Amino acid sequence: MGTESVASSTDAGSVTIARRFRGPLTSANGGYAAGVVGSRVGSAAEVTLRLPPPLERPLALHREGERLLLEDEGRLVAEGRPADPGLEAPTPPSPGEAAAAEEGVGTYGPPEFAECFVCGVRDDGSGLGIHPGPVAGREDGLVAATWVAHRVTPEVVWAAIDCPGAYAAGDPGRGEVVLGRMTARLERLPEEGEHCVVVGWPLGEDGRKLFAGTALYGRGGEVLAVARQVWILPR
Template sequence: MIIEERFHGPDGSGNGGYVAGRLAGRVLIDTVTVTLRRPPPLDTGLTVTVEDERGHSARLWDGDLLVAEALAGAIVVPPIPPVPFERAVEAAEKYRAQENHPFPGCFVCGPDREPGDGLRLEPGPVGEGTVATPWVPERVPERELVWAALDCPGGWAFDVAGRPAVLGTMTAQVMDVPEAGEQCVVLGLARSREGRKMHAATALYGADGRLLGRAEQIWIEIDPEVFGH
């Protein structure tokens, strides 16, 4: 497996949700928990090993260094309720990234990415601890792009502008993928915080209100000066 430079989150490191989605695609179950053990390197040949005969777990390696592992997961809490597409559009106008984005080149939420190159999601507030952003994919996305879309809005539910955080663990279930041009909404919810750990949830809804995917996450606050070193 190679994570192309285009799909980076922090500079020099793969976007957590995208990498998690790629690895989850090697696991033969609906709900998968992916734990990121180190920053995923870019443009590097990585090895995937399937860890059991049923295909219910897999690991991603950079040589002998464990990058990520995927296991069977479960989500037992209700999903974040949807909001109308128009409300998500209004929320995006309040996106904090233009002021102080920790990773402005992020494939998912970076404002420096060109339309069509990055997803350019702009999660803005719609309630206490809740953010929403519109997403209108130009073409039918691969499932790893749905995982990517379900990534960053969870961090922005904690307003990470000026306080960098990265995805540590993500448990996701993708029921379906959007259609090309479908007016979707991605939501993020701040569930709780324990020191540097932040527990978040995300959900993706289609234009007709159907739940396309959802995730539960753990984010880790980092010092960008030492991240990846």
């Protein structure tokens, strides 16, 4: 596990998520937190978030059969289990098409998410700066952005393929969506400095639940990761 993935790890049974990996201002980015659990489950895992993941304090990890539980003073924050998203990544846009799609796109959602590790804007460069926009000429609702990989860990990849799903499926006019569940499969980590393309696409909705797929591509359009997501609209 890379030193950038967490601020500290006291032992195999606990983990502390550094403030750098915030989504909202006071809790962790959902994809990153899901990756903390999912990367410990295996290369393909389903993670369900139960509470906003706290920052800067030890969270306990417990195994119950095939499940891995992340807890904050006895409260269940997230749970993971082995599972495959069962999705095929779509034909990727070219890096040029992805760059054109992200032109002029900013942070997703209200000011509370302005510093999100994935889709926020940070002057110190500590975030990923992924802001997907609609890809011209695509009829599948695909949104895309470019990303140059640096200091990558499995948790960072989970994060990178998190917020593009909100851009694809969310509707800020109905309220800010939050990640409820993410099922991801990682094929390989991008290499340091590898130029990548990240995409998201809508998969329908059911009441307050919005569904999306996301994927990460490396050089030559190689699929590096793919995810299926459930986003929740506020009541």
